[in-house]
Amino acid sequence: MRVLVVEDERHIAAAVERGLRAEGFGVDIADDGEKGLVLARHNDYAVIVLDLMLPGRNGYDVCRALRVDDVTTPVLVLTAKDGEYDEADALDLGADDYLTKPFSFVVLLARIRALLRRSSPQRPAVLSAGDLWLDPGSHRCGRGADVLALTPREFGLLEFLLQHPETVVSKHELLTQVWDACFDGDPNIVEVYVGYLRRKIDTPYRRSAIETVRGVGYRLDGKGG
Numbered sequence: 001m002r003v004l005v006v007e008d009e010r011h012i013a014a015a016v017e018r019g020l021r022a023e024g025f026g027v028d029i030a031d032d033g034e035k036g037l038v039l040a041r042h043n044d045y046a047v048i049v050l051d052l053m054l055p056g057r058n059g060y061d062v063c064r065a066l067r068v069d070d071v072t073t074p075v076l077v078l079t080a081k082d083g084e085y086d087e088a089d090a091l092d093l094g095a096d097d098y099l100t101k102p103f104s105f106v107v108l109l110a111r112i113r114a115l116l117r118r119s120s121p122q123r124p125a126v127l128s129a130g131d132l133w134l135d136p137g138s139h140r141c142g143r144g145a146d147v148l149a150l151t152p153r154e155f156g157l158l159e160f161l162l163q164h165p166e167t168v169v170s171k172h173e174l175l176t177q178v179w180d181a182c183f184d185g186d187p188n189i190v191e192v193y194v195g196y197l198r199r200k201i202d203t204p205y206r207r208s209a210i211e212t213v214r215g216v217g218y219r220l221d222g223k224g225g
Helices: 010-022 033-042 059-068 084-092 105-119 152-163 171-179 189-201
Strands: 002-006 026-030 047-050 075-079 097-100 127-129 132-135 140-143 146-148 210-213 217-220
Touching: 002 010, 002 033, 010 026, 010 105, 026 033, 026 171, 033 047, 033 059, 047 059, 047 105, 059 075, 059 084, 075 084, 075 105, 084 097, 097 105, 127 152, 132 152, 152 171, 152 189, 152 217, 171 189, 171 217, 189 210
Parallel strands: 002 026, 002 047, 047 075, 075 097
Antiparallel strands: 127 132, 132 140, 140 146, 210 217
8 A cells, every 4th residue: 555645854764664664565655745746637646745844835725636536545633833723724725634743653553554554445355366365454475375575675566566467567557566666776676576576476386377468567467467
């Protein structure tokens, strides 16, 4: 699951990003309101963590614009503005929760999880291809009775491929959905992680679930290879 953090204080944004990544979330960062609004409109996020005092466009305007556009992603306001009227205004404009700075990351994480429970009351379905399976709810995957240990990035990569069986997905799609919408590193990182994944889900079982479509991307065999 991906979280958008709209925060112009770099040390706070970096700390939140580190903590969320350690918990297995994908994270995009926007350091001004306009950039945050563009990302929120054009990408699917599980939660948006939104500061109020932002350059370019403040958090109130961002929240209002998202709700006018029918973007229903849960918004958790994270701000130094601790007045009761500030909180009431944010909630009236469409925010779902409000947390003031300074804050505990443990509390921030708990509130994000609470928002996820509210927006996704149904347990996500187990994904499968043949005897290859992945359970997003319990964060487990395996081959048949064998449970496999994957890193958060490997898990996210396999989850996206299982969500699109028999479909060729490009490196760009994978970088956007599994890494970051603003990823500007070496795109060959996708090949590296596909290799890691193959060594865990395919090689020990003499399978070939992940097919390379040269010059295009990757395709997951719907029968599990």
